[in-house]
Amino acid sequence: MSVQIEDSEVDIVIAALHPNLTPFLEAWRPFFSRFHIIVVKDPELDSDLQIAPGFDLKIYTKSDIEAVAKSSSINFSGHSCRYFGYLVSRKKYVISIDQDSLPAKDPSGLVTDAVAQHITNLATPATPFFFNTLYDPFRSGADFVRGYPFSMRCGVPCVLSCGLWLNVADYDALTQSVKPNERNTRYVDAVMTVPVGAMMPASGINIAFDRLALGPALLPGVHFTGEGKRRWETLEDIWSGLCAKVVSDHLGFGVKTGLPYVHREGDGTKPHGSLNKESEKVKLLDDALPFFQSVKISRNATSAVDCVAELSGMVREKLGAVSPVFASAANAMDEWVNLWKSVGAQAE
């Protein structure tokens, strides 16, 4: 049931929000150097990028984005620029890690290979239809627990791997303001499948996915005016993750969470300036969640691009009147589907 993933099937997509990528790339060199890398420069970033030599790397800038998405209203600025990389990748798998995140150490002090762990997560089956209390049954030294139905032990393809963060955890601006000095030091040595039907916040900081199976559902939908440079400001990945989970559930695939960890420094700023719009976002998520928990995609939708096209219509219908943010998200999703069909669906 496990699949073999070749190095040549993987793109690493990096969103460059700050010009100097060299320390980031040097820290990741032992793990990135075997792979093709796509760097997407935040279209609002003016300075030239500094890039360590010796990588198989392609840079996309504002002019590339404009050339491909010129008639689109999608906002590819800030963290959302990575979606352009997802679009122009020609590989089956994509791994994306934020620029403020470095390789993490495990409890024994060894530096961990987040790339290899993401690939393992995607290469081994997921088990969304029954919960295994012994975590990932495909890990060496583990198995299915007593009582796990034998008919379900083959699992299903894993299409999304959500990694976690040591040091600066991924909190919203409110929580970060309340606990500015809290650090996540607990390394939980586990990978698990998120059960079918269970919704989750999929952070974009440290993820990997099967681009051919799920790519169109990793999408730039929600973007707040003037925001998107700092994680605690963004909901783009949360929205994208909800879409991806709904689509994965509908298509019978699996989503994993847990390992790998990255060591996250954050960007050193404090979130107080972001709090002014936070109450609006709090309400938005509370409004959106019942939609995602109850939405049913039709049987006619048999691919991720079909599912997103259908989902955008339902977002417009059910949430469009609740907030202009949702109406814009529906429009962005439609435009994204068109872009994906014309550009993203191409593969090597």
Next chain:
Amino acid sequence: MSVQIEDSEVDIVIAALHPNLTPFLEAWRPFFSRFHIIVVKDPELDSDLQIAPGFDLKIYTKSDIEAVAKSSSINFSGHSCRYFGYLVSRKKYVISIDQDSLPAKDPSGLVTDAVAQHITNLATPATPFFFNTLYDPFRSGADFVRGYPFSMRCGVPCVLSCGLWLNVADYDALTQSVKPNERNTRYVDAVMTVPVGAMMPASGINIAFDRLALGPALLPGVHFTGEGKRRWETLEDIWSGLCAKVVSDHLGFGVKTGLPYVHREGDGTKPHGSLNKESEKVKLLDDALPFFQSVKISRNATSAVDCVAELSGMVREKLGAVSPVFASAANAMDEWVNLWKSVGAQAE
């Protein structure tokens, strides 16, 4: 939202399948000695029990079982004798640990207090309606991840805490036969809520529950003739766990899995003798699962005892013709409901 649990509100229920309980009790003395203990002697065990002195402990034997459940066809032998302890307990909370399980050490070598961890799990809320990728948000040093809806951060009461096992993992007879020397050495330092709607195998080896809220759903339903002395033979706890999860979901409560670990020795026997009936059990679980995944309890059922009464009727109707094991389980559940109403519902 967290509740305060007093020592006097907790019963520790131990099923005595082997006569010498002294080493077990001595190993657990630092953690058990503050609590009232109920020992239920397997009614098929002839030898007298050996019990270490110095515990607040009450022993129930075959004659007690016959006095209370004389007109019942429920099989309380082997591991199932613990259900009699759940029935006669007068406490709000019950913790139950198998006789072959001792306190576990954490990765730093410290002996862990499984009782305290179970109490913490029950005292802090569960979060079944949205998945928190940072595990238990109520643990010190953790919180809700960015994107977790604020309206859901209060959580709901946790009514069932399922702990895990180091050393001998809880495998079925087939897996144990294939991997006789495999040992579980990975201590995953996490507690999580199993999402609403997700079914799981709840092992009875190391559990705790809110007896007043969920007790009637921890029930002796499935028992195979001549079996029940060895964990890999039993499905009693798997069946009970599926009932408990369905009931907990219906009532809006939460179920947690993860910490605490116990160090499990197993009973030293090999499972080959248990394999003859294993293929029958494999099929039974595969038949039963779609039922549990789709069963809907009516709104009229507002307590665990209501839910079990309704569930038994649906088991009889939907599964009774599939196997006599299910028909017997439905009968046992009906009898259990009656016993619970007359005996179990009494509280201090």
